[in-house]
Every structure is written in C-alpha cells, then in structure tokens.
Amino acid sequence: MPAISETILDFTSFHVGYCSGPLAMTQRGAPWRIGRFPAGIAVLRHPVRGTILFDTGYGKLFGEATAAFPERIYRWLTPVTFDADDSLPKQLQKRGIAQPDLVFLSHLHADHVSGLFDLHAIPPVITSRQAIEKLTATRLATLKAGCPALIRDKLQSLNLQAVESLPCVSLATYGLEAFGNGYDLLGDQSALVVELPGHGFGQTGLFLPATTQGAIFLVADAIWSLEALRQNRLPPDMTLRRLGDRNAFLEIFAKLRAFHLANPQVRIMASHCMEAYPLNSHGERG
Ligand SMILES: [Zn+2]
Numbered sequence: 001m002p003a004i005s006e007t008i009l010d011f012t013s014f015h016v017g018y019c020s021g022p023l024a025m026t027q028r029g030a031p032w033r034i035g036r037f038p039a040g041i042a043v044l045r046h047p048v049r050g051t052i053l054f055d056t057g058y059g060k061l062f063g064e065a066t067a068a069f070p071e072r073i074y075r076w077l078t079p080v081t082f083d084a085d086d087s088l089p090k091q092l093q094k095r096g097i098a099q100p101d102l103v104f105l106s107h108l109h110a111d112h113v114s115g116l117f118d119l120h121a122i123p124p125v126i127t128s129r130q131a132i133e134k135l136t137a138t139r140l141a142t143l144k145a146g147c148p149a150l151i152r153d154k155l156q157s158l159n160l161q162a163v164e165s166l167p168c169v170s171l172a173t174y175g176l177e178a179f180g181n182g183y184d185l186l187g188d189q190s191a192l193v194v195e196l197p198g199h200g201f202g203q204t205g206l207f208l209p210a211t212t213q214g215a216i217f218l219v220a221d222a223i224w225s226l227e228a229l230r231q232n233r234l235p236p237d238m239t240l241r242r243l244g245d246r247n248a249f250l251e252i253f254a255k256l257r258a259f260h261l262a263n264p265q266v267r268i269m270a271s272h273c274m275e276a277y278p279l280n281s282h283g284e285r286g
Contacts, residue, residue, distance in 0.1 A: 126166075
C-alpha cells in the first residue's frame with residue numbers, strides 16, 4: 001500500500017437524475033422560482049482498492065418506492081427527473097468505468113441511495129452507524145427521514161458496514177481539526193471520512209487530499225450550494241426545522257465556511273450544487 005499522500009485518486013463526477021423545487025427553500029433571499037437540483041455522485045479510482053462510488057443518485061427503485069401513499073408525497077414535494085438511459089450503470093459504462101468495488105453512502109436519503117439498486121451486482125456498502133441504526137424506523141418515520149420504506153427494506157437486507165469500524169485518523173493535518181477525528185476509508189489516507197451531522201441522520205462526507213482534479217471535499221448535503229457558503233446564506237427556517245438536527249447543521253455550515261475561507265484551493269462539492277454538477281436547460285450536463 002502506498003504511504004500517506006502518495007496516492008493520487010482518479011476523480012470523476014456526474015449526476016444521476018435531478019429533482020425540482022423552489023430555490024427559496026434552500027437559501028435565504030433566493031427567488032421562489034423552481035430550480036433544478038442534480039443528484040451528484042463521484043467516482044474514485046484507486047490503484048489498489050479499485051473503483052469506489054461516493055453516493056449513487058436516483059434509480060428505478062425511487063419510482064417504485066414512491067408509487068403509493070404516503071410515499072407518493074415525497075415525489076410531489078420534489079418532482080424527480082430520472083431517465084433510465086442515464087442510470088448509474090449506463091453512465092459508468094459510457095465513461096469506461098468498471099463495476100464499483102465499494103460504495104460509500106454519505107447518508108441514506110433516497111436521492112443518494114436509489115441508484116445503488118440499479119447496479120448489476122451490489123458491492124460492499126459503507127455508511128455511518130447512526131444512519132444504519134435509523135433504518136429500523138417505522139414506515140412514516142422513515143419516510144419523514146427521506147428514505148421510503150421499500151428503499152429502507154432493501155438497504156436493511158444488505159450487510160452494511162459502519163464507517164466507525166474503519167481506522168480513526170486525525171484530520172488536523174488537513175486543516176479539518178474543527179471536524180474532530182476522521183476515518184481512513186481506503187487504508188492510505190487518500191480518502192478521509194468526515195462527520196457532517198445535521199442534515200439527515202449520521203451524514204458523513206469525504207475529504208480527498210490528492211486527486212487528478214486537486215484536493216476535493218465532498219460534503220454531501222451539508223450545504224446546498226457553494227454560493228450559499230461563499231455568501232454565508234443559510235437555508236430558511238422552514239427548511240432548517242425539517243432537517244435532522246438544526247443546531248448541528250448550523251455548526252457544520254459555520255465550520256465549512258471557515259474551512260473554505262482558509263483553504264480556497266480545496267474544491268468543495270455539495271451533492272446538489274449546480275457549480276459542482278452543472279445542468280443545462282434539458283437537465284443534461286452542461
Ligand atoms: Zn439528503
């Protein structure tokens with residue numbers, strides 16, 4: 001295994017479907033017009049550990065899981081555009097990327113996990129212990145937590161590995177000491193799991209010190225856009241109230257902003273950020 005920082009991960013990112021909703025729900029002062037929010041994912045290729053996915057976007061299962069009530073409400077709130085031609089396996093294939101060897105899920109919201117079930121074979125999947133524990137919630141509670149029952153059941157049938165079982169590492173070397181300790185995903189500190197609580201249950205992100213596109217911090221839904229972080233614009237109260245833990249969200253937002261100001265060279269990628277995952281008017285990559 002290469003020593004710390006010797007590994008340069010090959011980095012690719014794209015979106016797997018998108019949803020639509022009022023921009024004003026994600027950022028104070030934003031207009032009420034309907035915006036599009038890509039379901040962004042990342043593919044990391046490691047010389048020894050193979051292909052690793054960071055989240056999986058939308059998939060066929062989302063349609064099935066939200067066909068009946070009460071789950072159908074999810075579709076009403078955030079109408080989804082997902083074309084089977086742009087499914088996760090098809091997009092991987094188009095880019096010449098092999099079947100993944102590992103899937104890392106930032107959190108278990110349907111727009112991050114549905115695509116997993118379109119893969120021809122499901123590789124080992126890793127996510128946080130808190131996210132795994134919340135899978136025992138009732139049908140309504142799991143829906144409220146962003147994971148319709150059918151998707152919850154499919155996730156439960158997998159042997160999910162907890163991030164906390166990975167070796168613990170100090171994040172101070174990377175200027176991330178405010179986030180506590182991290183976990184070493186691939187055994188050589190080329191991908192560090194960072195806890196980003198507040199949005200959903202047990203959300204985590206990945207800090208990648210060295211990739212083919214420079215240093216990258218995949219922050220999942222800890223922020224909706226980089227613009228919001230730059231301008232220090234929080235989501236409105238009605239959105240904050242619906243999050244897993246409002247205070248934790250605010251704390252993480254402030255820490256990310258401080259990190260961004262101190263480390264502008266690190267590319268911060270939020271899963272639904274148009275800067276990270278540009279869409280043109282047809283919803284295709286711009
Ligand atoms: Zn989410």
